[in-house]
Amino acid sequence: MKYLGIDYGTKHIGLALSDDGGRLAFPLSVVRAGPKALAEVASLAREKKVRAVVIGESRDFKGEKNAIMEDVEEFKADLAELTGLPVEYELEFLTSAAAAHQFAPDGSRKKNPSAENLDASAAALILQSFLDKHRP
Numbered sequence: 001m002k003y004l005g006i007d008y009g010t011k012h013i014g015l016a017l018s019d020d021g022g023r024l025a026f027p028l029s030v031v032r033a034g035p036k037a038l039a040e041v042a043s044l045a046r047e048k049k050v051r052a053v054v055i056g057e058s059r060d061f062k063g064e065k066n067a068i069m070e071d072v073e074e075f076k077a078d079l080a081e082l083t084g085l086p087v088e089y090e091l092e093f094l095t096s097a098a099a100a101h102q103f104a105p106d107g108s109r110k111k112n113p114s115a116e117n118l119d120a121s122a123a124a125l126i127l128q129s130f131l132d133k134h135r136p
Contacts (some may be wrong), residue, residue: 004028004045005127006055007092007119009071013037014119016127017048020136026118027128038075042082053085056092056126090130092122 001022007014015028028048031040045053055076062068080087 001051002049003127003131004041004048004050004053005090005123005130006041006053006075007123007126008055008058008068008075009033009119010068010071012119013041013060014121014123015041015044016120016124017050018127018131023133025124025131027117027124030119038078038082041079045079045085046084050085053079053083054090054130055079055087056123057089058092088130089094090126090133092126092129 001018002020003018003025005016005018005025007016011033013031013033015031016025018025027111029044031037031044034128055072056065058068058072076087076089079085
């Protein structure tokens, strides 16, 4: 089963796609957050023939919902309604930092990944975490 992974942000929404078997996640693209984002993500889900969506559940260091979760919850509900697909949460924590570390493992700032690479990579980390937990 093919999955779409989402790293929701206020400026950019990172997207990742699994292989057909739902085993591996790959960075896909980034959509600019805003009024057209929901329709773009829904269209991409149809185009890529995904069967389910996984969106990052964002929490603070205390494990409580952070400021962006209200927007995430609304996006999740709207996407499920628009596509008819199941949309599930995967707890995310510092995925953008982990994604940035992939581009500069030594922690240096010499390599400065574009927002597209960074946000799509964060989405892939979220999706891969979900896939690993739900592997048959």
